[in-house]
Amino acid sequence: MKKYTNINDIANLKSLIKEAINLKRNPFQNTELGKNKTLVMVFFNASLRTRLSTEKAARNLGMEVSILNVNDAWNLEFEDGAVMNLTTSEHIKEAAQVISQYANIIAVRAFPGLKDKAKDEAEIILNSFLKYATVPVVNMESATAHPLQALADAITIEEFKTTKKPKVVLSWAPHPKALPQAVANSFVKVMQHMEVDFSITHPEGYELNPEIVKDTPINYNQKEALENADFVYVKNWSSYNKYGQILSEDSNWMITKEKLGQAKFMHCLPIRRNVIAEDAVLDSENSIVIPQANNRTFSAQIILKKILENK
Numbered sequence: 001m002k003k004y005t006n007i008n009d010i011a012n013l014k015s016l017i018k019e020a021i022n023l024k025r026n027p028f029q030n031t032e033l034g035k036n037k038t039l040v041m042v043f044f045n046a047s048l049r050t051r052l053s054t055e056k057a058a059r060n061l062g063m064e065v066s067i068l069n070v071n072d073a074w075n076l077e078f079e080d081g082a083v084m085n086l087t088t089s090e091h092i093k094e095a096a097q098v099i100s101q102y103a104n105i106i107a108v109r110a111f112p113g114l115k116d117k118a119k120d121e122a123e124i125i126l127n128s129f130l131k132y133a134t135v136p137v138v139n140m141e142s143a144t145a146h147p148l149q150a151l152a153d154a155i156t157i158e159e160f161k162t163t164k165k166p167k168v169v170l171s172w173a174p175h176p177k178a179l180p181q182a183v184a185n186s187f188v189k190v191m192q193h194m195e196v197d198f199s200i201t202h203p204e205g206y207e208l209n210p211e212i213v214k215d216t217p218i219n220y221n222q223k224e225a226l227e228n229a230d231f232v233y234v235k236n237w238s239s240y241n242k243y244g245q246i247l248s249e250d251s252n253w254m255i256t257k258e259k260l261g262q263a264k265f266m267h268c269l270p271i272r273r274n275v276i277a278e279d280a281v282l283d284s285e286n287s288i289v290i291p292q293a294n295n296r297t298f299s300a301q302i303i304l305k306k307i308l309e310n311k
Contacts, residue, residue, distance in 0.1 A: 001306035005126060005139040007147050007189040014194075016151070017158050020295075020302040027060040027301065033308050034063035040103035041067045041140065044110035044125060049269060049296050050140045050148065054107060057301035061308065066102065078124050092125075096132035105136050105307055112143035112180050114244030120144065136307045138300075141182055144209075149268050150186035151299035154194060156292045157231055160264055165195050166230035169263075171222060172202035173276045174249045175236035183268050184237045185212050192216065201225035205247045208240055222253060229263040234276055257281050264288050 003009060010016055023029070039058040041051065055065045070076060076095055077088035084091065099106055108129050112120035120143040129137050139147055157168065170187055189212060191198040199217040200208070207218070219225035226232060234255050239245045255265065255277040265277065265287045273279055281287060 001136075001303065001310055003130065003136045003138070004147060004303045004307065005130065005137060005142070006145055007150055007186055007193070009147070010151070010193075013154065013190070016302060016306075017155050020151070020155050020298045021159065023302055023305070024295075024298045027298075030305055031060070031062035033305060034058065034061035037062075037104040037308065038064045038066060038102065039105050039107060039304065040099055041065065041107045042099065042109070042129075043067070043069050043140075044071055044108075045141075047109055047140070049293055050109060053293075053296035054138075054140060054148070054300040056297050057304055060297070060301055061304055063104075063304070068099075078128050092128040093132050096129050097134060100134040103135055104311065105138060105304065106133050107138040107140045108142070109140035110142055112182070112244075114178055114180065114238060117240075117243040136311075138303060138307070143180065144182055144185055146182045146186045146268075147190075148296065148299050148303065149183055150190040151303070152292065152295040153187055153233065153266065153268075154190045155295045155299060156266065156288060157194070157196070159291075159295075160288055161230065163230065165197055167197040167228060168199075168231045168233065169225050169229045170198075170200045170233045170235065171226065171253075171255065172200075172206050173234045173236050173253050173255060174251055175246075175272065175275065176249065178238040178244050178246050179236050181208055181237040181240055184208055184235050187233060187235070188212055188216060199225060203248050203250065203253065205239055205241065206237065208237070223259065226259050226261070226263070229261070231266055232260055232263045233266040235268065236276065251275075254278060255281055257284060260284075260286060262286070266292055269293055 058065050075088045077091045110125035126142045201219045201222045257280040267289050
């Protein structure tokens with residue numbers, strides 16, 4: 001593996017999941033692989049699970065880790081030909097090459113602005129690192145994708161499934177803030193590569209990018225969609241067509257224990273209790289959000305391992 005910025009960078013998902021689960025049984029079996037190598041994690045946005053899990057994953061492989069909170073230090077310039085006489089003090093052309101001299105792998109986290117769809121979909125920050133860095137790049141969540149989270153989700157479903165082809169439903173839920181589509185996008189993509197009965201439910205107007213959804217079934221009736229589900233993955237996202245807008249805050253879309261039934265409840269966290277899902281869901285035995293979060297370490301670790309093996 002030369003980089004990991006999208007689910008499509010995985011050559012064989014089934015094999016990778018199996019290897020990640022094996023790695024989980026003995027996380028320190030490859031400490032020599034990362035010895036004398038460094039992961040530089042570049043954050044344009046804050047993080048809890050991604051930061052801690054990716055750092056732990058790297059250290060499990062014997063790597064050193066450096067963390068750079070870019071926006072706390074200075075603003076980078078990404079535009080070609082920019083006259084840098086305002087707030088930016090360093091261009092990505094130099095920054096990415098310099099960081100590459102200090103790193104064997106660079107991991108980047110940069111959220112969308114949710115104002116300009118074309119700009120967000122251009123993935124300027126992530127693609128600039130891909131263009132100018134001289135070492136492999138890992139996506140720790142970008143404007144349109146969160147492939148580390150999606151791989152952790154896939155590992156979790158594989159571990160908890162009780163049937164060969166479980167029914168998995170991605171359900172929109174209300175949220176007071178406009179949130180990106182990144183997590184939902186990557187979850188849709190990874191489910192399309194798994195042996196699952198997968199569908200999406202959301203209010204009308206919350207359709208995701210049709211190029212990502214493709215022929216995945218969509219049901220605007222949440223109650224109907226959740227019937228007999230084995231896994232219910234819940235996530236808010238803002239409108240894609242009316243880009244970045246909140247079209248509905250309908251509390252009826254909150255997940256309740258009654259709606260969930262016997263399904264396993266999944267969420268990427270952080271989660272707003274009694275807005276996205278009620279306490280009775282999160283505190284029930286059906287909630288697997290904590291082991292799901294734990295799998296963030298092993299999704300990152302298997303990716304770093306594959307990249308190190310390729311170097």
